[in-house]
Amino acid sequence: MTASRRQFLTGRVAKPAPEFRPPWTSELRLAQHCTACGDCAPACPEGIIEIKDGRPRIRLNGAACSFCGACATACTAGAFDRDQPEPWPVRVEVGPSCLLAAGIACQLCTDACDSAALRIDLRVRPVGAIRIDAAACTGCGACLAVCPGAALQLRDDRLTQRGT
Ligand code: SF4
Numbered sequence: 204m205t206a207s208r209r210q211f212l213t214g215r216v217a218k219p220a221p222e223f224r225p226p227w228t229s230e231l232r233l234a235q236h237c238t239a240c241g242d243c244a245p246a247c248p249e250g251i252i253e254i255k256d257g258r259p260r261i262r263l264n265g266a267a268c269s270f271c272g273a274c275a276t277a278c279t280a281g282a283f284d285r286d287q288p289e290p291w292p293v294r295v296e297v298g299p300s301c302l303l304a305a306g307i308a309c310q311l312c313t314d315a316c317d318s319a320a321l322r323i324d325l326r327v328r329p330v331g332a333i334r335i336d337a338a339a340c341t342g343c344g345a346c347l348a349v350c351p352g353a354a355l356q357l358r359d360d361r362l363t364q365r366g367t
């Protein structure tokens with residue numbers, strides 16, 4: 204389905220994806236340790252790290268993070284902390300451009316989620332609605348890649364807390 208077809212069906216235009224730092228790091232840790240060497244970017248097998256303004260950021264571009272840890276391993280400057288409890292506080296959100304909201308059956312995101320963080324609530328008429336188990340979501344981004352409605356986005360709680 205083309206973007207214009209999606210927009211016709213949903214009446215909405217996809218928002219640009221927010222920028223995230225790679226897993227196991229943070230703005231503060233990067234400020235303290237990152238030397239802008241760029242070693243983490245080519246180490247990523249998914250190609251989702253790019254260096255901008257001297258700092259690594261995640262650009263999913265239709266891919267997903269596998270949490271392989273290659274970025275953290277490649278960094279010799281101590282900018283990643285593999286001992287933190289979870290890779291990142293990133294969770295998925297579903298927006299109003301979900302095809303289900305337009306009465307069009309779809310379950311591509313639930314099929315794509317290996318963490319079973321998404322399900323369809325069939326009690327919602329006529330074709331259901333997506334429900335998110337935020338505790339199960341790893342923020343990998345796999346569901347974003349398959350959504351024909353461009354309805355899914357990731358939210359980084361650290362950014363939300365800072366109001367940026
Ligand atoms: S954990 Fe792996 S897939 Fe995820 S950003 Fe790092 S290198 Fe890329």
Ligand code: SF4
Pocket residue numbers: 294295315316317318319320321339340341342343344345346347
């Ligand atoms: S971001 Fe990953 S874990 Fe979270 S709902 Fe999407 S596919 Fe599932």
Ligand code: SF4
Pocket residue numbers: 297300301302303309310311312313333349350351352353354355
């Ligand atoms: S893949 Fe997108 S359009 Fe389809 S059910 Fe999931 S959020 Fe809705």
